[in-house]
Amino acid sequence: MAVGEFELIERYFRQEAGALGVAMGVGDDCALLNVPEGQQLAVSMDTLVGGIHFPKNADPELIAERALRVNLSDLAAMGAEPMWFTLGLTLPNANSQWVKGFSQGLFRVANEYNIALVGGDTTRGHLSITIQVHGTVEPGRALMRGNASVGDEVFVTGPVGNGAAALAVIKQELEVGKSAFNYFMDHYYRPQPQLQQAKTLCGIAEAAIDISDGLVADLGHICEQSVVGATLHLERVPLSEPVTKLVPFEKGIQWALSGGDDYQLCFTVPPSRMSQLEALVDQKRLQVHHIGEITRGKGVTCLYNGEEVSINTEGYQHFDSKG
Amino acid sequence: MAVGEFELIERYFRQEAGALGVAMGVGDDCALLNVPEGQQLAVSMDTLVGGIHFPKNADPELIAERALRVNLSDLAAMGAEPMWFTLGLTLPNANSQWVKGFSQGLFRVANEYNIALVGGDTTRGHLSITIQVHGTVEPGRALMRGNASVGDEVFVTGPVGNGAAALAVIKQELEVGKSAFNYFMDHYYRPQPQLQQAKTLCGIAEAAIDISDGLVADLGHICEQSVVGATLHLERVPLSEPVTKLVPFEKGIQWALSGGDDYQLCFTVPPSRMSQLEALVDQKRLQVHHIGEITRGKGVTCLYNGEEVSINTEGYQHFDSKG
Numbered sequence: 001m002a003v004g005e006f007e008l009i010e011r012y013f014r015q016e017a018g019a020l021g022v023a024m025g026v027g028d029d030c031a032l033l034n035v036p037e038g039q040q041l042a043v044s045m046d047t048l049v050g051g052i053h054f055p056k057n058a059d060p061e062l063i064a065e066r067a068l069r070v071n072l073s074d075l076a077a078m079g080a081e082p083m084w085f086t087l088g089l090t091l092p093n094a095n096s097q098w099v100k101g102f103s104q105g106l107f108r109v110a111n112e113y114n115i116a117l118v119g120g121d122t123t124r125g126h127l128s129i130t131i132q133v134h135g136t137v138e139p140g141r142a143l144m145r146g147n148a149s150v151g152d153e154v155f156v157t158g159p160v161g162n163g164a165a166a167l168a169v170i171k172q173e174l175e176v177g178k179s180a181f182n183y184f185m186d187h188y189y190r191p192q193p194q195l196q197q198a199k200t201l202c203g204i205a206e207a208a209i210d211i212s213d214g215l216v217a218d219l220g221h222i223c224e225q226s227v228v229g230a231t232l233h234l235e236r237v238p239l240s241e242p243v244t245k246l247v248p249f250e251k252g253i254q255w256a257l258s259g260g261d262d263y264q265l266c267f268t269v270p271p272s273r274m275s276q277l278e279a280l281v282d283q284k285r286l287q288v289h290h291i292g293e294i295t296r297g298k299g300v301t302c303l304y305n306g307e308e309v310s311i312n313t314e315g316y317q318h319f320d321s322k323g
Numbered sequence: 324m325a326v327g328e329f330e331l332i333e334r335y336f337r338q339e340a341g342a343l344g345v346a347m348g349v350g351d352d353c354a355l356l357n358v359p360e361g362q363q364l365a366v367s368m369d370t371l372v373g374g375i376h377f378p379k380n381a382d383p384e385l386i387a388e389r390a391l392r393v394n395l396s397d398l399a400a401m402g403a404e405p406m407w408f409t410l411g412l413t414l415p416n417a418n419s420q421w422v423k424g425f426s427q428g429l430f431r432v433a434n435e436y437n438i439a440l441v442g443g444d445t446t447r448g449h450l451s452i453t454i455q456v457h458g459t460v461e462p463g464r465a466l467m468r469g470n471a472s473v474g475d476e477v478f479v480t481g482p483v484g485n486g487a488a489a490l491a492v493i494k495q496e497l498e499v500g501k502s503a504f505n506y507f508m509d510h511y512y513r514p515q516p517q518l519q520q521a522k523t524l525c526g527i528a529e530a531a532i533d534i535s536d537g538l539v540a541d542l543g544h545i546c547e548q549s550v551v552g553a554t555l556h557l558e559r560v561p562l563s564e565p566v567t568k569l570v571p572f573e574k575g576i577q578w579a580l581s582g583g584d585d586y587q588l589c590f591t592v593p594p595s596r597m598s599q600l601e602a603l604v605d606q607k608r609l610q611v612h613h614i615g616e617i618t619r620g621k622g623v624t625c626l627y628n629g630e631e632v633s634i635n636t637e638g639y640q641h642f643d644s645k646g
Contacts, residue, residue: 023363027548028468029400029532030365030458035358040346042353043441045455047411049448077352088370088411088453118366125372126449130411132368135353145351209352225350 019116044074050127061105080135143208164259229297342439373450384428403458466531487582552620
């Protein structure tokens with residue numbers, strides 16, 4: 001493939017100049033960015049590989065949506081405001097129809113969340129997408145995994161288990177009706193980064209993480225970094241209506257605990273800030289589910305109606321779960 | 324492959340905390356970085372695909388060296404100071420021996436250029452490496468492609484053509500003796516980002532670019548962005564001794580003009596700053612070769628001893644140049 005074709009591709013990704021803080025975007029050796037004074041820069045990079053993190057033949061608009069949304073979720077998990085992103089796109093060939101669709105999906109999400117594409121690289125190879133997002137956060141306000149303390153309450157921002165359900169549907173392990181199919185596909189390809197809620201939580205929540213590996217694994221990351229334990233009350237873990245309609249509770253909760261790909265936030269709030277949290281919930285500025293508490297000890301303990309249960313957390317399953 | 328294996332891999336990439344400006348490195352949803360006040364952030368992302376940008380069976384230490392050095396060259400082309408980098412590593416399997424070698428090569432370069440690994444992602448898939456480098460530069464001091472003016476003189480910092488020669492050796496199109504082999508392999512896997520010279524050039528050079536696609540293509544990028552033309556005097560273009568020993572001038576200059584992978588800087592200096600440049604050369608703070616000038620018009624014109632010659636610039640050839 002000639003270089004020229006890739007140069008053509010890159011034109012799909014040139015945006016109008018003028019995004020906030022961009023002194024130089026696509027088109028030079030580096031992008032030049034002005035980080036607002038007094039703000040910390042939050043950066044996160046995620047790679048999505050065709051055939052592993054999404055089906056290779058998926059609609060390119062949806063692949064792009066998923067890739068950028070998943071990355072934005074990492075900014076949400078930090079309480080950071082999206083500013084800029086870079087794109088490393090590796091393609092088996094210069095299919096302009098594919099690239100057009102991909103760029104449309106990408107800019108739709110970029111516009112929705114007000115994040116500007118400022119650079120990247122386009123290469124030939126097996127289909128793979130690496131995105132790095134850049135956001136800003138006031139020093140000391142970021143929601144860190146390591147900030148949880150014994151006695152904090154544990155919350156999630158919405159239903160978990162949809163990611164695993166969607167994966168089962170995509171892998172044709174489960175048959176579902178049209179409306180459930182659409183619901184899960186929408187969840188899979190268009191996960192909602194919880195940026196707005198995260199911003200509201202800054203100053204109230206202590207630790208936070210986005211649920212990408214499953215509730216137990218991700219809450220486990222908070223425990224590990226904070227050197228604490230956690231108790232989860234399974235009967236309080238919110239499942240979506242389509243999940244509860246589709247499978248028994250045991251399956252649904254298994255999905256929620258170990259499925260991943262949910263992109264809700266799991267966060268902790270110290271007792272002293274519970275009244276602030278409740279006020280924000282009353283004002284409908286937050287939607288939260290109180291699912292557990294931080295304890296002394298290590299790791300995540302699961303209780304069902306007060307009795308300890310052992311959970312087979314086989315961890316995150318990729319779209320292609322070989323190996 | 325289980326997630327656990329990739330978590331093990333990621334441990335190879337955890338560095339001690341304490342690098343300049345890193346409030347949070349590897350281990351949370353985002354890295355948190357403090358950009359020094361009054362500095363612009365320069366970022367650049369490059370993807371290197373196994374079998375395309377390097378032989379898949381190459382020594383992982385060398386693959387890592389090349390990947391980071393090539394990215395650092397983009398900071399040099401901007402006159403930026405290296406600060407932090409992120410790594411997106413896609414591997415076909417969790418071969419800890421390979422990863423150990425890769426991390427050793429990576430940190431050797433990181434330590435040499437004082438750049439800290441602050442985050443990234445490790446996934447399963449075809450071998451591919453995406454690195455984003457982050458540097459700082461004083462506003463208004465960056466060396467931009469679009470800053471060249473008619474009458475500027477054109478320079479390179481060192482010999483060009485080594486990249487193409489190395490590629491020919493790797494592809495076994497050329498047989499060479501042991502010392503030339505080592506010279507070209509060293510150039511290919513351990514290109515020298517011209518960071519020190521770039522820093523010295525800030526305030527003297529106007530436009531700059533690093534030579535990754537070949538001298539004509541890269542000087543052409545300066546012309547395009549600056550809306551000017553350029554004249555190159557081929558007899559002044561520096562070739563390395565191993566290249567001049569190996570092939571006739573015609574082949575060597577072809578490599579220099581259209582080969583790429585050289586990672587020298589091509590830059591322009593206005594007549595008013597030529598005496599400053601010469602003083603720095605006399606002080607041995609710069610090593611430069613005066614190869615042409617910026618003109619009215621469009622594109623790059625090549626002269627050989629004053630006569631216009633037409634050059635077949637077939638552009639950059641990847642390691643695997645199929646397609």
